[in-house]
Amino acid sequence: MYDIVVIGGGPAGLTAAVYGCRMGKSVLLVEKEVFGGQIVNTPKVENIPGFSSISGEEFADRYLDQAMGQGCEVALEKVTCVEKNGTGFLVKTAEGTEYSARSVILATGTTHRMLGLDGEEDLIGNGIHFCAVCDGDFYTGKDVVVIGGGNSAFVEANILAQTARRLIMLQDLPQFTAEARSQEELFSNHDVETHLSARVTEYMTQDGQVTGVRFVENGEEKEVRCDGIFLSVGHVPENEPFASLAKLSSQGYFEADETGVTQTPGVFVAGDCRTKALRQVATACSDGANAAIAACNYLSGGAS
Secondary structure, three states: OEEEEEEOOOHHHHHHHHHHHHOOOOEEEEEOOOOOHHHHHOOOEOOOOOOOOEOHHHHHHHHHHHHHHOOOEEEEOOEEEEEEEOOEEEEEEOOOOEEEEEEEEEOOOEEEOOOOOOOHHHHEOOOEEOOHHHHHHHHOOOEEEEEOOOHHHHHHHHHHOOOOOEEEEEOOOOOOOOOHHHHHHHHHHOOEEEEOOEEEEEEEEEOOEEEEEEEEEOOEEEEEEOOEEEEOOOEEEOOHHHOOOOOEOOOOOEOOOOOOEOOOOOEEEOOOOEOOOOOOHHHHHHHHHHHHHHHHHHHOOOOO
16 A cells, blocks of 8 residues: 555656655555656757756666655556545556555646558658657658648757758747747757648558658648657647546546646546646646645645
8 A cells, every 4th residue: 555656757746756755654656658758869958957958767766765765665666546445546558557546646647649641640650740850860851741830849949950851840830939049959950841831631551561651731732741740739738548637638647736636535636637837847737746745745644
């Protein structure tokens, strides 16, 4: 029986674990893929307090070491459901493990948004990718399309532009929305072909492999040939398995304020999985601290 089981090992979950341990609680941190969350794929982060520049992987490693050093236990498993169990909760995983908890913090984060086009799922790994750090080397000296125009898209583009023969960016809005600094870094150092107000309509393929994309730009149908596509069009939550515990918004995010308190006593939420205006590492850490304190207050008989 753990005092707190934290589901999700990104910055929010790691912070919740650290704060819970420092409050003298027994804490288990369960993560389905990689501790640190999506930030581990970012080669350089410059907006984390205390670090002028650090790789996402190093930040995640340091934070996990800190949490474990405080006494947090960890498990690399996929949580499939959380059930009420008397005065506590039963956390079940796809691997068949069950953990008992007096309280639960859901820090489930988000996953990559897709375009929903025909054959998209089958093309993942066969020309469609999400992480330039992971898969960019496959396209050295080749033509690559980045779909998206926000901060994440420009992180991917800046990596790919260093080795790709040709880089094309497609953005469905009339302008790019990434920070000015990221745009300047890309466009001042690389020759990039850009298409704005470009809505992708079809993946071009041959023998199950991507060969290009078709899109509509300002009402005109166009296409570009490429060897690979990197999707960076935002993220979506995967909160449905926990909908009975915490109310979901129409977009699927947990409806909760910065305290992380939900409709179920003993269940709290933190990080990108909840409704909020800004999803950044700093705000995720803030959420994790708030949720951990709320959970500790609940365990002590408080109102949260």
